[in-house]
Amino acid sequence: MVKKKIIRKKVKKDISKKENSEISKMIKSLNEKQRGYVDLKLKNPKNGEYMLCVFHLIPGVKHNMLQAACEMAAESSTGTNFLVKTETKFSKEMNARVYKLDLKNNLVWVAYPWRLFDRGGNIQNIITYVVGNVLGMKEARALKLLDIWFPPTMLEQYDGPSYTIDDMRKYLGVYDRPILGTIIKPKMGLTSSEYAEVCYDFWTGGGDFVKNDEPQANQDFCPYDKMVKYVKEAMDKAVRETGKKKVHSFNVSASDYDTMIERCEMIRDAGFEKGSYAFLIDGITAGWMAVQTLRRKYPEVFIHFHRASHGAYTRPENPIGFSVLVLSKFARLAGASGIHTGTAGVGKMQGSPKEDVTAAKNILGVKEMGHFFEQSWGRIPENDEDLIRIVKEDHAHHVTLEDDNWRSMKKCCPIISGGLNPTLLKPFIEVMGNTDFITTMGAGVHAHPKGTKKGATALVQSCEAYKKGISIEEYAKTHKELEEAIKFFTKKKNPIKEAEENEKS
Ligand code: CAP
Numbered sequence: 001m002v003k004k005k006i007i008r009k010k011v012k013k014d015i016s017k018k019e020n021s022e023i024s025k026m027i028k029s030l031n032e033k034q035r036g037y038v039d040l041k042l043k044n045p046k047n048g049e050y051m052l053c054v055f056h057l058i059p060g061v062k063h064n065m066l067q068a069a070c071e072m073a074a075e076s077s078t079g080t081n082f083l084v085k086t087e088t089k090f091s092k093e094m095n096a097r098v099y100k101l102d103l104k105n106n107l108v109w110v111a112y113p114w115r116l117f118d119r120g121g122n123i124q125n126i127i128t129y130v131v132g133n134v135l136g137m138k139e140a141r142a143l144k145l146l147d148i149w150f151p152p153t154m155l156e157q158y159d160g161p162s163y164t165i166d167d168m169r170k171y172l173g174v175y176d177r178p179i180l181g182t183i184i185k186p187k188m189g190l191t192s193s194e195y196a197e198v199c200y201d202f203w204t205g206g207g208d209f210v211k212n213d214e215p216q217a218n219q220d221f222c223p224y225d226k227m228v229k230y231v232k233e234a235m236d237k238a239v240r241e242t243g244k245k246k247v248h249s250f251n252v253s254a255s256d257y258d259t260m261i262e263r264c265e266m267i268r269d270a271g272f273e274k275g276s277y278a279f280l281i282d283g284i285t286a287g288w289m290a291v292q293t294l295r296r297k298y299p300e301v302f303i304h305f306h307r308a309s310h311g312a313y314t315r316p317e318n319p320i321g322f323s324v325l326v327l328s329k330f331a332r333l334a335g336a337s338g339i340h341t342g343t344a345g346v347g348k349m350q351g352s353p354k355e356d357v358t359a360a361k362n363i364l365g366v367k368e369m370g371h372f373f374e375q376s377w378g379r380i381p382e383n384d385e386d387l388i389r390i391v392k393e394d395h396a397h398h399v400t401l402e403d404d405n406w407r408s409m410k411k412c413c414p415i416i417s418g419g420l421n422p423t424l425l426k427p428f429i430e431v432m433g434n435t436d437f438i439t440t441m442g443a444g445v446h447a448h449p450k451g452t453k454k455g456a457t458a459l460v461q462s463c464e465a466y467k468k469g470i471s472i473e474e475y476a477k478t479h480k481e482l483e484e485a486i487k488f489f490t491k492k493k494n495p496i497k498e499a500e501e502n503e504k505s
């Protein structure tokens with residue numbers, strides 16, 4: 001055994017020696033401009049000055065790995081394709097710098113002075129830098145931002161979530177289980193009253209939470225104001241009949257700011273009590289400005305980030321873009337109360353436990369390991385007077401550390417959806433490892449042989465079975481709706497095996 005260890009150690013040492021000599025050759029190949037964007041001896045990148053990124057990078061034909069990395073660091077911070085005469089001593093201090101390389105795995109670590117970014121906490125600005133022009137650069141055949149790390153002083157500039165799943169749990173009186181939700185289906189085409197009918201059926205079947213689907217807006221066959229009105233009536237009726245609080249997440253995405261706000265105000269004027277409604281925003285297509293506007297204008301509302309179109313950046317087979325983890329971390333920074341993080345391949349969407357569960361855990365926890373960085377979302381080091389002074393003096397939009405020395409960004413909850421059904425709830429919880437999420441099942445409820453109400457009841461029963469530690473098959477013997485769901489939805493293959501096979505493929 002010991003012999004094997006020594007050999008392994010020796011092999012590792014030889015590889016790093018070989019890698020180091022390759023890197024020193026690459027350093028010599030850099031032109032004057034590129035040399036301004038590398039510092040492989042950067043002391044303590046986590047000193048609080050830098051936001052750190054890890055990219056997967058495959059260089060274009062004309063560049064070696066380090067040259068391509070420096071070109072990418074330049075274009076994503078202060079530079080362009082030539083060294084300009086207008087550079088100053090200070091502007092060079094704002095250069096992003098490549099500080100680590102892993103040639104074997106095509107990985108590049110880049111430190112961004114976070115003073116580069118728009119003060120007051122602007123996510124759109126950061127994304128425009130680090131996954132903006134660079135995604136179109138010839139110097140990179142593959143460029144994907146895999147993980148990102150924010151220093152405590154930078155975190156202080158960002159809102160983070162305000163109304164969280166904990167507040168929703170208090171409102172609903174739902175604690176030790178996922179919040180059980182649905183998306184009304186068909187995705188589009190119901191009239192406002194038909195839409196509200198389906199909400200009523202789900203809520204009286206035992207469900208907690210209903211969301212609009214991502215394309216819901218002000219279609220002529222389902223006018224927004226009527227949809228809001230009828231949903232309110234349906235909710236009031238369901239609350240009366242069940243004695244349980246209910247929540248509806250309204251899609252407020254719109255063509256422009258005023259229309260988005262008009263929709264938010266329409267919902268609030270319809271008489272929904274605080275906690276009974278959430279604002280859903282198509283964060284990728286409506287944009288980060290919309291997400292942050294909702295967070296800042298409505299801190300007492302659950303901001304629900306739907307991520308339609310994210311696949312263009314995040315699908316594992318895409319060589320260009322960013323990971324689900326990165327998207328989810330940005331959503332927490334922006335102040336989304338919850339974001340869809342995927343079903344780890346258990347549902348219908350492409351995904352994997354490694355990708356989706358890592359993202360889900362990183363937006364829930366106060367300190368979590370990502371793909372490369374351990375991100376603490378909390379406590380500024382009390383012993384670091386300088387950092388605290390800078391933060392206090394900073395003219396950011398909100399003063400921090402004024403009267404408390406504990407400052408943790410609140411949790412952003414995973415919203416788990418996409419091809420799930422009652423037979424997949426337990427398998428997903430086992431992959432996830434906790435029940436601190438909202439699950440929304442569309443077809444998984446409305447395709448139930450006996451319709452929405454029974455579909456909701458089957459979902460509730462599958463959750464009851466999980467809580468009792470009984471298999472759904474066993475529980476179905478005395479719970480008809482679940483029995484019918486199992487018959488209808490059961491896939492031949494085990495969903496976990498399928499997820500693992502997906503991951504390998
Ligand atoms: C789910 C869904 C959601 C997806 C989005 C849909 O419906 O409404 O938009 O969950 O994917 O339109 O597909 P089903 P993700 O439950 O009928 O699949 O959650 O991965 O962002």
Ligand code: MG
Pocket residue numbers: 183213214
């Ligand atoms: Mg949808």
Ligand code: MG
Pocket residue numbers: 340341342343347349416417418419
């Ligand atoms: Mg999903």
